[in-house]
Amino acid sequence: MNTILNSIMILVMSLTVQAQLKTGFYSASCPTAETIVRSTVGSYFNKDPTIAPGLLRLHFHDCFVQGCDGSILIVGSSAERNALPNLGLRGFEVIDDAKSQLEAICPGAVSCADILALAARDAVDLSDGPSWEVPTGRRDGRSSLSSQASNMPSPLDSVSVQKQKFAAKGLDDHDLVTLVGAHTIGQTECRFFSYRLYNFTTSGNADPTMNLSLLAQLEALCPKNGDGLRRVVLDKDSGAKFDVNFFKNVGDGNGVLESDQRLWEDSSTRRLVQSYGGKIRGLLGLRFDFEFPKAMIKLSSVEVKSGVEGEIRKVCSKFN
Ligand code: HEM
Ligand SMILES: *[C@@H]1O[C@H](CO)[C@@H](O)[C@H](O)[C@H]1NC(C)=O
Numbered sequence: 534m535n536t537i538l539n540s541i542m543i544l545v546m547s548l549t550v551q552a553q554l555k556t557g558f559y560s561a562s563c564p565t566a567e568t569i570v571r572s573t574v575g576s577y578f579n580k581d582p583t584i585a586p587g588l589l590r591l592h593f594h595d596c597f598v599q600g601c602d603g604s605i606l607i608v609g610s611s612a613e614r615n616a617l618p619n620l621g622l623r624g625f626e627v628i629d630d631a632k633s634q635l636e637a638i639c640p641g642a643v644s645c646a647d648i649l650a651l652a653a654r655d656a657v658d659l660s661d662g663p664s665w666e667v668p669t670g671r672r673d674g675r676s677s678l679s680s681q682a683s684n685m686p687s688p689l690d691s692v693s694v695q696k697q698k699f700a701a702k703g704l705d706d707h708d709l710v711t712l713v714g715a716h717t718i719g720q721t722e723c724r725f726f727s728y729r730l731y732n733f734t735t736s737g738n739a740d741p742t743m744n745l746s747l748l749a750q751l752e753a754l755c756p757k758n759g760d761g762l763r764r765v766v767l768d769k770d771s772g773a774k775f776d777v778n779f780f781k782n783v784g785d786g787n788g789v790l791e792s793d794q795r796l797w798e799d800s801s802t803r804r805l806v807q808s809y810g811g812k813i814r815g816l817l818g819l820r821f822d823f824e825f826p827k828a829m830i831k832l833s834s835v836e837v838k839s840g841v842e843g844e845i846r847k848v849c850s851k852f853n
């Protein structure tokens with residue numbers, strides 16, 4: 534009896550979760566919503582393609598702190614945006630621009646949280662990655678606190694800590710490896726990994742898991758005591774294209790962030806890295822461009838607000 538009740542509960546719960554968001558949520562209230570977000574992202578991308586990774590990361594950081602509710606966009610001294618892990622975020626002006634166009638044609642209809650989710654999808658598509666239908670209907674949150682951002686993953690995290698932080702958001706180990714594949718585009722500041730070059734072991738040596746040719750390259754780009762804010766690509770030789778080269782790199786010791794490289798050193802995550810990188814052939818090889826959209830839809834649904842919760846902001850950087 535209990536097991537039957539349990540199954541029914543789980544079914545009802547999953548239906549409720551699915552009912553919160555749906556694709557084409559704006560088809561009546563603002564039919565051009567998705568087109569406007571797409572054209573806005575496209576015009577910024579044409580001027581500067583590095584805006585694409587900025588937008589993808591912005592959505593991830595929004596979702597990991599009190600859910601995908603646009604709270605990352607709020608400006609204020611104690612707001613999420615000012616938390617340490619969020620300081621390098623980019624792309625706010627793209628979201629603000631799309632929002633002001635949308636307010637002009639469908640006032641009060643489209644949430645900032647949805648604009649973030651749509652822009653992340655468009656950013657991946659424009660970078661030669663896969664595309665997908667984004668379930669929409671998110672509402673914007675009414676609080677944003679930097680103190681809540683302490684659970685963000687750190688580039689120093691072990692695989693088990695990475696897994697724990699994703700599990701806390703309902704994302705499993707498969708989602709973790711798949712979503713970290715977002716590092717196939719974009720850059721990191723030297724300060725997030727330079728300890729791997731100069732101060733990894735107690736005797737001050739480099740991280741022994743780093744490929745020696747990458748080590749030489751990074752030492753040249755990020756000299757000891759140099760500018761920690763200098764940016765280098767996360768995916769050596771393929772930094773702007775959304776492809777599986779990132780996974781090949783991790784398999785070759787060419788992961789730039791320690792957290793990325795650890796996905797190879799740990800046997801529990803190595804297999805999937807191998808599979809995406811094309812090193813396991815045959816029917817079981819999982820395709821990154823098929824798995825990434827599924828994982829993104831899960832990430833985009835983390836702790837969303839819907840129905841009458843929250844609000845639809847008029848300006849993304851301010852509560853109504
Ligand atoms: C264990 C999990 C993760 C860690 C520790 C991590 C850490 C980092 C760090 C340190 C940077 C460099 C930031 C900078 O210097 O400005 C970065 C960049 C980036 N991250 Fe992650 N990340 C993780 C997961 C993710 C996920 C799940 C996504 C998206 C689905 C993502 C997307 C990106 C993108 C696209 C960039 C490049 C940003 C740019 O070029 O502006 N990351 N990440
Ligand atoms: C080197 O690493 C140690 C231990 O992590 C740390 O205490 C020390 O401040 C670091 N030195 C430099 C120069 O960054």
Ligand SMILES: *[C@@H]1O[C@H](CO)[C@@H](O)[C@H](O)[C@H]1NC(C)=O
Nearest residue numbers: 744745746747784785786787
């Ligand atoms: C180092 O990286 C190169 C590709 O850049 C790769 O061919 C080589 O096998 C890697 N070396 C090791 C020890 O993994």
